[in-house]
Amino acid sequence: MTLLLVGLLLAVLALPVSDEGEEKGTPSLLEGDESQGAAKSELEAKLEDLLSKVEGVGKVQVLLMTGQEKDVMGFDTGEGTKVNGALIAAQGGDDPVTVQNIQQAVMALFQIEAHKIKIMKMK
Numbered sequence: 001m002t003l004l005l006v007g008l009l010l011a012v013l014a015l016p017v018s019d020e021g022e023e024k025g026t027p028s029l030l031e032g033d034e035s036q037g038a039a040k041s042e043l044e045a046k047l048e049d050l051l052s053k054v055e056g057v058g059k060v061q062v063l064l065m066t067g068q069e070k071d072v073m074g075f076d077t078g079e080g081t082k083v084n085g086a087l088i089a090a091q092g093g094d095d096p097v098t099v100q101n102i103q104q105a106v107m108a109l110f111q112i113e114a115h116k117i118k119i120m121k122m123k
Contacts (some may be wrong), residue, residue, distance in 0.1 A: 043083075051090065051105070056098040058091025059122060064110075083110040086117045093121035 044062045051060045065085035086106050092098040099119045106117050 047106075047109070051088070051102060054098075054101060054105075056092040056095055057102065060088060060090040061122065063087040083112060084116065085112065086110070088117070088119045089122040090119060091122045093119050 047062045051057050066081045067084050102119050
């Protein structure tokens with residue numbers, strides 16, 4: 001059963017991804033954006049709190065990569081910040097089922113592809 005889930009996870013990660021639908025933006029680490037740093041840190045804290053309550057995850061730390069959405073001419077669209085990637089360290093990061101559950105949750109919350117999410121075992 002575990003081998004089947006690991007195989008499924010690897011198959012999903014190996015799927016080709018197109019860059020055509022991605023919004024153009026200026027990426028920044030959450031702590032580096034002073035104007036919206038507090039709100040984004042709150043988003044990370046909420047995600048950490050939620051994930052730590054999921055069975056098998058344990059203690060967790062989250063870092064989100066964001067970018068300001070821009071239109072074709074390079075001006076702000078007014079739509080705010082978009083999450084472009086996530087780095088997650090979790091105590092349960094060595095269990096393939098837990099990793100898949102975390103990945104699916106982040107994909108659903110932020111509408112990002114699997115290859116933009118990295119989940120690691122916390123020491």
